[in-house]
Amino acid sequence: MSTTTKLEQIAANRSFGGWHKRFRTHSTALGGDTVFALYLPPQAEHGPVPTLYWLSGLTCTDENFMQKAGAQRIAAALGLAIVAPDTSPRGADVPGDPDGGWDFGHGAGFYVDATQAPYDRHYRMYDYVVRELPALVEAHFPVDQRRGISGHSMGGHGALVCALKNPGRYRSVSAFAPITHPSAVPWGQKALSRYLGEDRAAWKAWDAVELIAGAPERLPLLVDQGEADGFLAEQLRPEALREAAAKAGHPLTLRLQPGYDHSYYFIASFIEDHLRHHAQALLPAASRP
Amino acid sequence: MSTTTKLEQIAANRSFGGWHKRFRTHSTALGGDTVFALYLPPQAEHGPVPTLYWLSGLTCTDENFMQKAGAQRIAAALGLAIVAPDTSPRGADVPGDPDGGWDFGHGAGFYVDATQAPYDRHYRMYDYVVRELPALVEAHFPVDQRRGISGHSMGGHGALVCALKNPGRYRSVSAFAPITHPSAVPWGQKALSRYLGEDRAAWKAWDAVELIAGAPERLPLLVDQGEADGFLAEQLRPEALREAAAKAGHPLTLRLQPGYDHSYYFIASFIEDHLRHHAQALLPAASRP
Numbered sequence: 001m002s003t004t005t006k007l008e009q010i011a012a013n014r015s016f017g018g019w020h021k022r023f024r025t026h027s028t029a030l031g032g033d034t035v036f037a038l039y040l041p042p043q044a045e046h047g048p049v050p051t052l053y054w055l056s057g058l059t060c061t062d063e064n065f066m067q068k069a070g071a072q073r074i075a076a077a078l079g080l081a082i083v084a085p086d087t088s089p090r091g092a093d094v095p096g097d098p099d100g101g102w103d104f105g106h107g108a109g110f111y112v113d114a115t116q117a118p119y120d121r122h123y124r125m126y127d128y129v130v131r132e133l134p135a136l137v138e139a140h141f142p143v144d145q146r147r148g149i150s151g152h153s154m155g156g157h158g159a160l161v162c163a164l165k166n167p168g169r170y171r172s173v174s175a176f177a178p179i180t181h182p183s184a185v186p187w188g189q190k191a192l193s194r195y196l197g198e199d200r201a202a203w204k205a206w207d208a209v210e211l212i213a214g215a216p217e218r219l220p221l222l223v224d225q226g227e228a229d230g231f232l233a234e235q236l237r238p239e240a241l242r243e244a245a246a247k248a249g250h251p252l253t254l255r256l257q258p259g260y261d262h263s264y265y266f267i268a269s270f271i272e273d274h275l276r277h278h279a280q281a282l283l284p285a286a287s288r289p
Numbered sequence: 290m291s292t293t294t295k296l297e298q299i300a301a302n303r304s305f306g307g308w309h310k311r312f313r314t315h316s317t318a319l320g321g322d323t324v325f326a327l328y329l330p331p332q333a334e335h336g337p338v339p340t341l342y343w344l345s346g347l348t349c350t351d352e353n354f355m356q357k358a359g360a361q362r363i364a365a366a367l368g369l370a371i372v373a374p375d376t377s378p379r380g381a382d383v384p385g386d387p388d389g390g391w392d393f394g395h396g397a398g399f400y401v402d403a404t405q406a407p408y409d410r411h412y413r414m415y416d417y418v419v420r421e422l423p424a425l426v427e428a429h430f431p432v433d434q435r436r437g438i439s440g441h442s443m444g445g446h447g448a449l450v451c452a453l454k455n456p457g458r459y460r461s462v463s464a465f466a467p468i469t470h471p472s473a474v475p476w477g478q479k480a481l482s483r484y485l486g487e488d489r490a491a492w493k494a495w496d497a498v499e500l501i502a503g504a505p506e507r508l509p510l511l512v513d514q515g516e517a518d519g520f521l522a523e524q525l526r527p528e529a530l531r532e533a534a535a536k537a538g539h540p541l542t543l544r545l546q547p548g549y550d551h552s553y554y555f556i557a558s559f560i561e562d563h564l565r566h567h568a569q570a571l572l573p574a575a576s577r578p
Contacts, residue, residue: 013554014517014546020554070359070557228303257303265302265309268359 016076043079055151068264111158148172167217172281226260305365332368344440357553400447449497456506461570515549
């Protein structure tokens, strides 16, 4: 462990022959302490493994995915580490939603770097997720720089944006029920106007549908969307992503899943397909079970 | 639906091609409303399937197992329904722990039929789990009378006791980290003394280690126990079960799992083995994937 970064282990559970662990650390990007979870598959005992970064949705912490998605089984079979950060900065000095909502502020960082006071001091989840957290994880654990990224809802938006803005940084990307076009939907408009200000031109740099035309890299996107998802039409807008990808010639597999909703029951049902999608890019063919 | 039993659906989530649902119903045994969860695999659309009853541990509700164990994947593959009741009666008129503890009262019914006031009015989880709930489920859903039972910790105790006391009622039984010998450990002594009174002779009818000698049926027991479980030595006592089973000639597979704790990460890691153990008894060989 480096002498400058304190990494406090706050939980460790054996899981499918590997380890689920939680750590508290000080984040420079977030200006405070934050907690993340790490799943290390059994293969990590013998050498570095690739890592899937998972970004959760509104109201979540590092725990929801690790407890509910059932991902460890297949991560252990494939030999993938999984890192799950929190969904926002936390703490008494971190301003939340002045209206007391659950769709902005604590649990709702939207994976952007805020530019507007009072949010710009702590709400820098993008910088944390893309730069600081991987550097920390790669310095302290048996993982290398093979990275994939995925997420759900607000975190699906985050995964798409992180991948589209950072050519070469990720080898694979996928999303469950992502907020594809935050500039155009209520959740996104509330968050982006407060974190970035009222100038809508600034929002385009944080909107997958806007970014896809100019993306310098065309990583194939796998997106699953439940057709019975109560947020589909108003907040998620998969058809906007489909149109933008078609126009840009960006490879997109968009699967509409009949009867599935926005819950972790939906995510669990299809997480194996996503992990295999990532493994295809992250692991040499010979080592994939 | 019968005209006498109100069955109110309070949630429905598509899961692995089947359905996770939650229902509120009035229980005669519990003297009040209670909630249970049901997983129906895709096979239930074509005809009745067998059912695994899952009994959760202290502080749990019907939700913990359904959200965290990752059981639906394999239940869907095998064609098993799963029913998860709550762990105690609930409600403002249901007395809890007078000391404010989490190991007695609400969330801690111990799957017994209480005989002592004020608990005897509502705390009849055994009657509910063994008789009332299966009758309800079998009357309203596409499941038949092929039943297995399993559980965790307090619920592992419950599963063992329900199976040992009811020859012919279950075709299979298993447990994760069960309280094998409640009469002899603090959690059990606190619960049994209050639910059943201070006469320890009455406790024997609710203690797997005591029941196993006289069990009228010798269903093979599968038990997993984490060796890093913080409750192992003081509360769970698998060696007492091993000794009693050996003495009685009762078939027991007791697996001590190195490094595993008492959490759902442990359960998730081995749930597939348990579901396959139940499927072996519940399904004809030709239909098991």
